[in-house]
Amino acid sequence: MRTTGALAAAVCTLMLAGASTAAEGDLTLGVPTALGTIEGQDSLRSAQLAAQEINAAGGVEVGGKKRRLEIVSIDTREAEAGIPVFDALAAMEKLIAEKKPVAIVVGAFRSEVLLSAMDMIAKVKIPYLCTIGMSPDFEKKIAGEYEKYKFNFRLGLSAPYLVGNLGHMLDSVKKKYGTDKVYFVHQDVAWAKGTVAGLSKVLAAGGWKVVGSDAYPTGARDFSSSLTKAKFGSAQVLVPVFDMPESGVLVKQVHSMKVPALVAGFISPAAPATAWATFSGDIDGLVNFLFEPGSIPLATPRSQHFTEAYAKAYGEAARNKLSGHGPGPSYDAVFVLADAIRRAGSTQADAVVAELEKTDTQGAIGKIVFNKTHQVIYGEDPTQAAVSLAFQWRAGKRRLVYPEAVAEGAFELPGK
């Protein structure tokens, strides 16, 4: 017991030392995330790219002195089966204790880890700019205990915004084609279940009829049950919500079972530019949601610059495989943080938080402004807010179809 106490004291001392002595030398930014996932890997690379660009321009000016950014990362493995929240937090704690970052960017992959990480951040008091975890409880915690959780900010899409944007997108299909019968197929995990529950309410209020809704356990490889019921229940739109690689089977099975519905939702394996080749064209007509710009850039200079710089730094093949969730906000997070530190003239957390709250800038994901609960505001016009995108696969190309402000064309129903 005595040894455990001594160890705990040592860790606390290291943490406190980290928080107070990080002002010396380079500014260290920590990236504790699930590096075994595409989202985690691409987000780390995007943050590193931003740091390199800032360093190439001389670094961040803090109190009249230019300081370079250094990114340090640790794999929390939180997306792997059987890894408990505790292990992911231990990895983050290790990084904070050993590397003494002045802030965290990217952060947790899973919502459960994100919510627990907020409590750790409340103790070490350093800014935490997350870009992947989507739980709505993130904002509830900040709204409930602002002083405790004010160090946390989110640049990535949140679950409520995802529901709203998906709802708008499907309504625009309804307006154009009169479709009103929807079937949900989703992964049996918290974020996907929450998204479908919210979306069901939004669509029902908009006059849609929900033909069916099925949850599949992670790793499922046969979707014939839902596809048969969707096909013979005359569903006009099939909404998949999955972030598991096995959902690639669903994409192929929709094609092989000849389901005559518009498939419009989120299937992570169908998002990259390389997916057409991977699925041998079986994804023709599929509408896929990109949580944030990045994999496909906006027409704005900042967004275009990000993807071009990414291709230059990591190769064209890496750009073509960019994930639809994480990279854009992660790139922006480093710039937003660096700018807040510069304006604060210090790395002192309270001062940086105050400046982060005043952020109003154009990034790769559109306009970046935080709401009162530290969530970047998402909307439909990139000059006014950050945006999500939807594209439709047509003849090997990803054509933007949502939001209207950036669309390259209209949705096309199957067989059109």
Next chain:
Amino acid sequence: MKVLIVSTLIYGLVQGATLMLTALGFSLTFGLSGVANFAHGGLYLLSGFLAWALVNRLGMPFPLAAAATVLLVALLGAAVYRLVLRPVRGITLSEVISTFALGVALIEGFRWRGFTTYDFSLPPFWPGEVEIAGVSVDRQRLAIVGAGFLLPLALWAFTHHTRVGLALRGMAQDETTALAMGIDSDWAATLSLSLGAGLAAVAAVLLLPLGIISINTGYEVLLVALAVTVLGGLESTAGMIVGSLLIGFAVVITGNFVGPHLSEVVYLGALVLVLGLKPSGLLGRSKEIEERV
């Protein structure tokens, strides 16, 4: 309703055949040599990436790449016995730990080397779809059903009607007598590991074209193989076939008439129920023999 019943029959059969192919290599190796090859999932995943590399890096036609993959992985299975298992042969716990470690090393090695993107897919052997009583099904799934039923039959013929197969069975039934008859124990175990690994590769090249190759498949395949083999009866290939069909149909019936989210509950529930009623599995006899002794 008629369409849903037809769909249940077709996809239940497909699901059963899928489970059968997934577990066949594991079941065969255990039945012939008594070795529970916990590297089965790792070998399955390796086969998928190897076939992908042969097609996409060396430009081989897929059927040729698939055949080469089966051959190479079968050779690797033999090497696994010689290098990993022989030193610990007979120490069951060490056999399990060493094969499990090898499987984890293979799977995590791929993760470490960045095989986590969504780019890895294999083409089907038999592209296109057919319609059966109003239900559309792709030909690759029909090929899986065919292979799922033909392969166990071929293996049954091999182990019952060839000298090599009879020798392997003899070794499985009574090692001392088999040794007295001049059958080399190491040779038999090497061959059974090789056959099991080759069958893992056959499953990979048949099943992976349905989707994309993902790292966690390695773990899932091992769990499915274990569950199906235990359900059917550890040393019984016939039990494994019956168990696969039982679980396959249970999963599809649950998905069609209750909800797919309960399919895993049904599948694990079936496992618990069968083992509760019949501890040796559906057609296994190990517990009964042990009790009789």
